Amino acid sequence: MTARTPVLRIRGPHRSTRPDTVASEEPLEIRLDGKPLAVTMRTPGHDFDLVHGFLATEGVIRTPDDVAALRYCDSVDDEGRNTYNVVDVDLAPGVPVPDTALERNFYTTSSCGVCGKASIDAIRTRTTFDVAADPVRVDLDVLLALPDRLRAAQEVFEKTGGLHAAGLFTADGELVCVREDVGRHNAVDKVVGDAVRAGRLPLAGHVLMVSGRTSFELMQKSAMAGIPVLAAVSAPSSLAVELAEATGTTLVGFLRGDGCNVYAGAHRVV
Template sequence: MGRLTRRAPAQQWRGGESQRRVDTLAVEEPLEIRLSGEVVTVTMRLPGDDFDLALGHLLTEGVIASGEDIATMMHCTDTGDDGLPTYNVVEVAMAPGLLPRRPLVGRAEIATGGCGICGTVQVDELLTRLPHAIDRDRTTFTLSAIEAGLAAMRERQRVFDATGGVHAAALITPDGEVLVVREDIGRHNAVDKVIGWAVREGRSDLSGLGLLVSSRAGFEIVQKGAAAGVPLIACVSAASTLAVEAADRAGLTLAAFVRPPRASVLSHPDRVTS
């Protein structure tokens, strides 16, 4: 799979016995995103779909409002110790006459373990800069459509099949049709990649679509989905308290543990029908 996976020797133990073998590992490398020469963030990611990742990050962080805000994107000609291009820096240029819609700040991890005040501040900040009225989106999804979308996403997780070491995200229509699937080391990067794909396709408002995630849903996943305007997020694993609070207040439907025959819809359950 080119830059996506690498082979590594391993000593495997099974049933008290060991043997030498070769494992396939997912590649993890840094990506630096620059906007008009200024560093926006550095994130560890699975190489590939870097322009989608950059666009999705800029949109979900409120730096741009749509793809029309961007003039050009390119990989910088940085090289590694072997003299070959690393493709680990993306330079983005704003459209002529436009400035970022909010100050550029480095990506900060959000501690949500037990600080209620901090969590409330984060949710309040999210709500003040939502560009879409998600609570007015009347799109509904049948549970079978969501399950079909998750199954189709799983079938397209090629890197996960080879390594077991990456997450996936997807966008679906209300009838369960999968529009795009992206994989990444980080679940937030996978989400940025599918949103960035939509931006490149001319869609910055994802109303009427569902966002699927192969992992748990934390606040960051809800924040990104809400910034893009999706009315529904469905995840394979659990949701956090702050994710549920943010989804509820943003008017977004959040479903967790979507594993047939069960699913837990934790906010705005009226969008999910039998």
């Protein structure tokens, strides 16, 4: 998940050349039955979780049984070594293969994609989990403790300072899963994919905590996984707020120190 690179270190009048640790970033191509579906720029590691999470949050699969087989393809570099940057997925019989001609462009970068307001209705149609009906309540003190708990679990961030994180917590603040990646959406997909592979969807009664801001795409992934509470240390976008309201998700932003802003679903914060 990391690489070493030489840097010129400048501190006031002092300059020195030294090796530094940076977060790894490489492309991952996802194929369905041998046909390209998506490419994402990600930090290598937990790739199969990422693929399961991506397919689940895009509405392609719901359970681990929807995937018949999953494997790395023989993609090689100039020296003939497997790059482990292509994953081929065989869907189980009866699982519809998405028509890529009708889908949005699945190419994503390490930042978040562009989505229109019409996507809100599309997501409400595609998700099969009733987030609005989730009766979970989360104590404010539990929420306020999550940023520190997430940071404490970020092993690679401490080395590089260059990775986002997503953490899945119970309503009592117990850490269930944490993943790090150069992209917030990849970190979320890895967390969701871990749950998919364990057969734990929907993630009712849980809180998803993310570093950085909350985009429409992260809100989409949370809703598609059936998560009732999404919290972040920074602000949400306007479309993220609209989607939270439409799906009945509790959306928390600026979760720092002794305070936060609740943008939707305030009844769950007690």
